[in-house]
Amino acid sequence: MKTVLHKANTRGHASHGWLNSYHTFSFANYYNPERMQFGVLRVINDDSVAGGKGFGTHPHENMEIISIPLEGELEHKDSMGNIARIKAGDIQLMSAGTGVYHSEYNKNHDQEVKFLQIWIIPNKQAVEPRYHQISIADISKQNQLNQILSPSASDQGVWIHQDAWFSLGEFNDTTTCSYQLHSKDNGVYAFVIEGNAMLGNQELQARDGMGVWETSAIEIKAEKGSKILLMEVPMKQ
Template sequence: MKTILHKSETRGHANHGWLDTHHTFSFADYYNPQRVHFGMLRVLNDDRIAPGEGFGKHPHDNMEIITIPLYGDLEHKDSMGNHGVITTGEIQVMSAGTGIFHSEFNKNKNKEVGLLQIWVLPNKKNVTPRYDQITLADIQKPDEFYQILSPNPEDQGVWIYQNAWFHLGDLSEGWKGTYQLKDKKNGVYFFVIEGKVTVAGQELNRRDGLGVSEAESIEITTSAKTKLLVMEVPMQ
């Protein structure tokens, strides 16, 4: 088993006034040659957007883009004709493929929005761009990992063009369990949204990240109420 620890305070940080953002991996003006990616996981940004502010129309291509709101309401528009709002308890995915333009704005004028934006490198290039958005209410289960993303359109959650699986865990204090990899050639990146947890013997706190590779199952124990994001991705 190999592990790589990224403590919350070691992340890249930028405060643009309207946007306060932390980068687990190299992004924009933050570059760390030791932290460019974890396997096919390329971007993990922890964003806070001021009331009424946001990202104007901008392009993407050949990237799987996953957005998970943590609080507040995020308004989305794109060149595929999609226009809507995503909020806490939902997940959005875009396969940028041959190219899209989109914008993301805080829907509210009186409170900020917090979100995770995650980029995964695809296993298929130049696909027709696609968009999906679902609520997690019907699949949430306390004290177990529930799947929110997979490579299979028929599976629970959203899907992407990559041999990757994402799970969320809403875990009570003192919970013990394991994460069993779907593909033993993959690695797993754990990100603590809230709480305190020990993963593979490493204690993690709020917004810490831990990458684990060369393992088939990983032991997990919480020491506080914890919300844990688990991202299994190919390493090559």
């Protein structure tokens, strides 16, 4: 088994006044040649958007873009004609494919929006752009890992153009659980959103990330009050 540890205080940081962003991997003006990606997991941005501010209309292509709001609410608009609001407890997926323009805006003037923005390199290029949004709360149970993303449209959660699986766990009791990987060619990147956890013998605190590969399973001990996101992805493009 191989591992890589990214402590929260080692992440890249950008402050734009209206946007405060922490980058697990190289992004925009943050460049670290040793932290480009984990397999096909290219971006984990931990973003806070000030009240009444947001991301203006901008393009993407050939990327699977996942947003997971943690606090507050964002208004989404895109060139596919979608207008939606995503809030804490939701997951949003946008397959950029051949190209899409979108904006994300915090219409609440007295509350920040905090969300995770995650990019996955797809296994298919130039697909038709697609938007999907669901409530995680509708498919989740406490004190266990709940699948929220997969490669299959018929499976639980949103689906993407990649052999990837995301699971999210919220723990109101100290809980030990095991995660079985779907493929020997995959790795798992664990990101602690809240609280504390042990991944094997490694202690992780809030906003720490740890990648594990060349293993068939991982063991996690989540402390009471923890929230943990697991992202299983192929290690090769």
